[in-house]
Amino acid sequence: MAATSMEAALQAVIDREEIRTLPVRYCDTVWQKDLDGYVNLFTEDGAISTSDSSLPATTGRENLRKMIGAGLDEMKPRPFIHNHVVELLGPDRAKGRCYIEVKLVRNGKKHAMAGWYNDEYAKVNGEWKFKSRHIMIDSAGPVNE
Numbered sequence: 186m187a188a189t190s191m192e193a194a195l196q197a198v199i200d201r202e203e204i205r206t207l208p209v210r211y212c213d214t215v216w217q218k219d220l221d222g223y224v225n226l227f228t229e230d231g232a233i234s235t236s237d238s239s240l241p242a243t244t245g246r247e248n249l250r251k252m253i254g255a256g257l258d259e260m261k262p263r264p265f266i267h268n269h270v271v272e273l274l275g276p277d278r279a280k281g282r283c284y285i286e287v288k289l290v291r292n293g294k295k296h297a298m299a300g301w302y303n304d305e306y307a308k309v310n311g312e313w314k315f316k317s318r319h320i321m322i323d324s325a326g327p328v329n330e
Contacts, residue, residue, distance in 0.1 A: 200279070201271050203313045204306050208266040208283045211315075215264055218257050224250045227315045228307050235320040236300075263288040277308035285320070288328075298325040 207226060214223040224246040227233075233249060234242035243252045256262065269283040280303075287298040300323040305316040 196276075197273055200273055200308075200313065204271050204279055204281060205269050207306065207313060207315060208269060208302065208304075212264045212266055215253070215257065215262055220250050220254050220257075223253055225314075228309055231315050232317040233315075233320070234317075236322050237325075260289040260291060271306075279306040279313070280304060281306065291327075295328040296326060297328050299323050300325075 232244040265286045267284040271281040284301045303319045307316040
């Protein structure tokens with residue numbers, strides 16, 4: 186294998202691994218209520234939305250901070266990520282999908298949600314970030330214990 190081919194293959198492995206850590210770090214920042222860590226996982230114009238139009242969507246780090254900050258204390262979300270697929274689209278662009286289960290509290294009652302994130306990633310100053318996260322909700326409802 187030529188040196189440039191080997192370097193390109195190695196960079197692709199490094200990029201995929203760095204991208205795969207983003208959803209893991211995302212979950213950790215939510216669990217730990219780390220708002221600074223959370224917003225810094227996104228580009229300056231990063232966006233989040235859901236397939237449920239009754240849930241909030243927003244763009245930009247400060248708006249993300251406000252939205253997630255309000256929800257962390259109220260809903261106490263506990264996200265779990267599975268099966269992350271990454272497609273590199275260039276040296277600084279990628280897209281991916283990962284599946285999620287979330288345990289949370291709504292109106293004082295335990296709920297569960299399952300679905301997946303459709304993500305766009307951008308490499309900014311050598312670091313991969315979320316450009317956008319669109320949550321596709323497959324199922325959601327109260328948990329009967």
